[in-house]
Amino acid sequence: MINEVPTSQRAVAITFDDGPNPVYTPQVLDIFSEAKGKATFFMIGEQMRNHPEVVEQVANQGHEIGNHTFTHPKLSQLSIQDCLKEIEETEKLIEKLAGRKPVVFRPPYLDYNQETVSLLQRKRYPMIGAVNLDAQDWEQPGALHILEKSREAVKNGSILIFHDGYGDRSQTIEAVRMLVYELTSQGYQLVTVSELLDLA
Secondary structure, eight states, X not given: OBOBOOOSSOEEXXXXXXXXXXXXXXXHHHHHHHHTOOOEEEEOHHXXXXXXXXXXXXXXXXXXXXXXXXXXXXXXXXXXXXXXXHHHHHHHHHHHHHSSOOOOBOOGGGOOOHHHHHHHHHTTOOBBOOSOGGGOGXXXXXXXXXXXXXXXXXXXXXXXXXXXXXXXXXXXXXHHHHHHHHHHHTTOEEEOHHHHHHHO
């Protein structure tokens, strides 16, 4: 699981899970457009099928779309065949809607076992985690909590996790807006996960 990348460059990768969402994903796009930065969206196949226009919007603005399975299961509880199906169905959908195959993967709930690892190695997917799990934005602990815990985790090469799908994500949006402003004013580049991996 890759949570950060060793680099001397002031660069971080901000990621969003469980979208696309017609309400919150466009707000994230606006924040990054103003900051002239790029983000990575780990999208769920089911949600992509429901909101293809949002997927296209994300891709057209040059952000990265990562694979986050089709139905968001715990992969360690699935057979290897079902795991493969979850990954490949989403892969095909991303390729169809975004025009290119995903090259990064994040397991739902960050849950995996040895079989998952072997499968992802075979598929040549790096497994992407994050350094700011204490922020727990999925629990809606308040925008300031999300901001402070994420801020504490930031250094060169950090990968940060937030959520733009499932439920009310307004706290996340508020926290990310403040964080992006802080980071860019401190000279951090906001890059995609793939770009960050290339810096290693």
